[in-house]
Amino acid sequence: MTFTRIHGGRIIDPAHQVDRIDDLWIQDRRILGVGPRPPGAPERADVELDATGLIVCPGLIDVHVHLREPGDEASETIASGAASALAGGVTTIAAMPNTTPPIDSQGAAEFVVLQGRRAARAHVLPVGAVSKGREGRELAELGRLVEGGAVAFTDDGSPVSSAELMRRALEYANLFDLAIMQHCQVMELTEGAVMNEGFESARLGLRGMPPAAEDIMVARDIRLAEITGGRLHIQHISTARAVELVREGKRRGVRVTAEACPHHFTLTDEKLRTFDTVYKMNPPLRTAEDVEAVIEGLIDGTIDLLATDHAPHSQEKKSQAIDVAPFGVIGLETLLPVSATALVKTERLTWPQLLGKLTEQPARLLNLTDKGHFGVGADADVTLFDPETVWTIDVNTFQSRSRNCPFHGWEVIGRVETVLVEGAIRYQRPTT
Numbered sequence: 001m002t003f004t005r006i007h008g009g010r011i012i013d014p015a016h017q018v019d020r021i022d023d024l025w026i027q028d029r030r031i032l033g034v035g036p037r038p039p040g041a042p043e044r045a046d047v048e049l050d051a052t053g054l055i056v057c058p059g060l061i062d063v064h065v066h067l068r069e070p071g072d073e074a075s076e077t078i079a080s081g082a083a084s085a086l087a088g089g090v091t092t093i094a095a096m097p098n099t100t101p102p103i104d105s106q107g108a109a110e111f112v113v114l115q116g117r118r119a120a121r122a123h124v125l126p127v128g129a130v131s132k133g134r135e136g137r138e139l140a141e142l143g144r145l146v147e148g149g150a151v152a153f154t155d156d157g158s159p160v161s162s163a164e165l166m167r168r169a170l171e172y173a174n175l176f177d178l179a180i181m182q183h184c185q186v187m188e189l190t191e192g193a194v195m196n197e198g199f200e201s202a203r204l205g206l207r208g209m210p211p212a213a214e215d216i217m218v219a220r221d222i223r224l225a226e227i228t229g230g231r232l233h234i235q236h237i238s239t240a241r242a243v244e245l246v247r248e249g250k251r252r253g254v255r256v257t258a259e260a261c262p263h264h265f266t267l268t269d270e271k272l273r274t275f276d277t278v279y280k281m282n283p284p285l286r287t288a289e290d291v292e293a294v295i296e297g298l299i300d301g302t303i304d305l306l307a308t309d310h311a312p313h314s315q316e317k318k319s320q321a322i323d324v325a326p327f328g329v330i331g332l333e334t335l336l337p338v339s340a341t342a343l344v345k346t347e348r349l350t351w352p353q354l355l356g357k358l359t360e361q362p363a364r365l366l367n368l369t370d371k372g373h374f375g376v377g378a379d380a381d382v383t384l385f386d387p388e389t390v391w392t393i394d395v396n397t398f399q400s401r402s403r404n405c406p407f408h409g410w411e412v413i414g415r416v417e418t419v420l421v422e423g424a425i426r427y428q429r430p431t432t
């Protein structure tokens, strides 16, 4: 038996409304308690960690991560993505199924689980495809995917365009109490587009995606969730109108949740003036009004949680012309600092509010009852970070195999120091 005590830190456990300087006790792989020495624990723990000046919180959970294995291991592998997660303080990641081949069968889901275990970095949980081959025609075998370890379903990379298929997916996934995560985009409205449609796209002469392409599908799917009683999760929400639609859906009692990505509440489409493909992602960067609406959605709880949409692409692919380069940015190693700098430093959210959207809420979405909190017996996945020190993001230090990060050179707060997974230290910030 190994006892670990993390002492002197500010413990923030949003699920239990804990925010105080105290000790966190761990026995082997599980949380033993917060506070004085629990019965059964020795006078001196086997491992003593000094967390003075640091915040100690449940390991972060990212429900939206693209690993490129199988199919494009030059951009990311399951192991490199899981290492990138740990360096960002993220102890659990949900892997999107848009690999080659896609994760649309029990065997494919089991492969992701196995490679995640082999890597022994962050926990890796597969998200199964909604449709066979992600082709949007026939429902995948959702029951088999659950057997293989799937924690939700999505065709992300593409939307489920067919309303009929979406309706059945919501109904079927509900039998397992799992969510359908939807990439909301009406494809007919976005053909050939590379950025947001508006003043900036007109000025640059680039084809744009109208915000309505997102809004229309959000509206449709909220209605489908309402009539089926199924669980709908809106991925990477980016428009003011979509935020309003989710707010109104929740008010009516529809089972809808939403996530926002750091780039959508920190950057606008003006960035495309550089023609730099690092600002090309889907959904695209929108306007300042959309950014403000996303932040307001985070503040009032309309947007439940944060996720990265970590979308690694090799230099080779991203260095192509803006109209041919792939969509996507990486995010695991900047999630906490960029969110903290944009939302906590500016006093839009408190630390416990921000951390709730990175721990408690994502755990709920995926039904991970033993994660995202410090209750007795919970998995001892713990992140220790420095909330004060200002530091500079440098992509050259990243664990990810890709470098398509729009935050290189940013001055930020929130630096991850130590990460424990199931009670063991699996990441320590290099000091040189």
Ligand SMILES: NC(=O)N[C@@H](CC(=O)O)C(=O)O
Residues within 6 Å of the ligand: 066, 098, 156, 157, 158, 183, 280, 281, 282, 283, 309, 311, 312, 326, 327, 328, 329
């Ligand atoms: N977000 C992106 O711009 N790209 C994602 C796909 C997706 O999330 O839809 C990718 O897989 O590269």
Ligand SMILES: [Zn+2]
Residues within 6 Å of the ligand: 156, 157, 158, 183, 235, 236, 282, 283
């Ligand atoms: Zn998507």
Ligand SMILES: [Zn+2]
Residues within 6 Å of the ligand: 064, 066, 096, 156, 157, 309, 311
């Ligand atoms: Zn995605």
